[in-house]
Amino acid sequence: MKKIEGGITAAKGFQAAGGAAGIKKQGVKDMALVYSEVPCVAAGTFTTNIVKAAPVKWDQEIVYNHPTAQAIVCNSGIANACTGEEGYGYCRKTAEAASAALSIPEDSVLVASTGVIGKQIPIDKIAAGVEMLKPQLAATREAAATAAQAIMTTDTEPKEVAVQIEIGGKTVTIGSMCKGSGMIHPNMCTMLSFVATDANISKEMLQKALSEVVPDTYNMVSVDGDTSTNDTVLLLANGLAGNPEITEENEDYKIFKEALFEVNKTQAMHIAGDGEGATALFEVTIQGAESKEQAVTLAKSVITSSLTKAAIFGHDANWGRILCAMGYSGAKFDPENVDLYFESAAGKLQIITKGVAVDYSEEEATKILSEPKVTATADIHMGEATATAWGCDLTYDYVKINADYRS
Structure with missing residues (x-):
């Protein structure tokens, strides 16, 4: 894999293609269109929030009950969440516009929205946006970058990644764009991820692969503990790589799944590192757990701790906050058998051993915690299981961004 x-x-x-449809301020890119030259099999995972946005309901119907998909229409600025039957009807109208413009079936059009909750989308602008974007569709690197920019809300940068692997003597490519910066606590944020591959794979195995990698990638991210109404991961496979079709859990499936994991892990880290107002990506690894479930619970408890996140922002090795967050997670462990380390590009330092502070240098700890990526590793010495979660520091700017979000 490369x-x-x-x-x-x-x-x-x-x-x-991506461009400005007039949903946001004048001239700001706010709409993207993705299109496959041939029909694709589709897979998806979606928010577990009971309050689901209209596009989530629309996409679930398409992914779960229709054989193929061929296009994705995404707008930013308005989430089309909590908009009732009218909002769902606008998903249909968006699909109708794309169907007419691209000459594809209406039920092969997936839709996605991100932005303010509770407002109806300006469907006339969305429909006109589809017409605007259709002639701009291109397979170029520039077109991909423009589309990635168009789906951003409070993101500070577009998030893209692509990998190549070899399956059955054929080169298979997986490419992705995603957005997410706040309201991020996936349980499949406001998180949208679109993944496209030319792998030849059955719909059943595509969904299986996605469902197997999401728990250890997007579901291990938290910026602020809020699970969005709009979380959506869509994966399209058009088969144009020409590899023998993957229809079972063989070596080809394993290779594909590993590459898909790498794409989604990279994007998960992009989201965490670009958390609203963040200055650092905060990675937490739990080692020595007796079960994967225990490790996951402990890791996610630490990255969602506001006090720990604030300490990371202050470059303060306040390890007590980490141990405290582990303690209220609900997972059982012996706090007097925990070793904790901080690590970054500036070095690695053990902070506690057997639950008690070692004689470490505060100056060295501060230097390590001042890097743009910081890792805390806790070994609880109970078994062989491990889990890694990603979050970010909690800064003044997070409050400013979310206090002013609608205005």
Whole structure:
């Protein structure tokens, strides 16, 4: 597997476009279109929030009950959440517009929205946006980058990744774009991820692969503990790589799943590192757990601790907050048998052993915690299981951004 320069158009047969449809301020990119030259099998995972946005309900119907999909229409600025039957009807109208423009079936159009909850989307602008974007569709690197920019809300940068693998003597590519910065606590944020591959794989195995990698990637991210109404991961596969079709859990499936994991892990880290107002990506690894479930619970408890996140922002090795967060997680462990380390590009330092502070240098700890990526590793010495979660520091700017979000 190798990472390559690219995004949503990296795989054969995929085109994209992005532009300003007038949903946001004048001239700001706010709408993206992704299109496959041939029908795709589709897979998806979605928010577990009981309050589900209209596009989530629409996409669940398409992914679960229709054989193929061929296009994705995404707008930013308005989430089309808590909008009732009218909002769901606008999903249908969006699909109708894309169907007419692209000459594809209405039920092969997936839709996604992100932004303010509770407002109806301006469907006339959305429909006009589809018409605007259709002639701009291209398979170029620039087209992918423009589409990635168009789906951003409070993100400070577009998030793209692409990898290549070899399956059955054929080069298979997976490309992705995603957005997410706040309201991030996936349980499949406001998180949207679109993944496109030219792999030849059955719909059943595509869904299986996605469902197997999401728990250890997107579901291990938290910026602020809020699970969005709009969380959506969509995966399209058009088969144009020409590899023998993957229809079972064989070696080809394993290779594909590993590459898909790498793409989604990279994007999960991009989201965490670009958390609203964040200055650092905060990675937490639990080692020596007796079960994966225990490790996951402990890791996620630490990255969602506001006090721990604030300490990371202050470059303060306040390890007591980490041990405290582990203690109220609900997972059982012996606090007097925990070793804790901080690590970054500036070095690695053990902070506690057997639950008690070691004689470490506060100056060295501060230096380690001042890097843009900081890792805390806790070994609880109970078994062989491990889990890693990603979050970010909690800064003044997070409050400012969310206090002013609608205005």
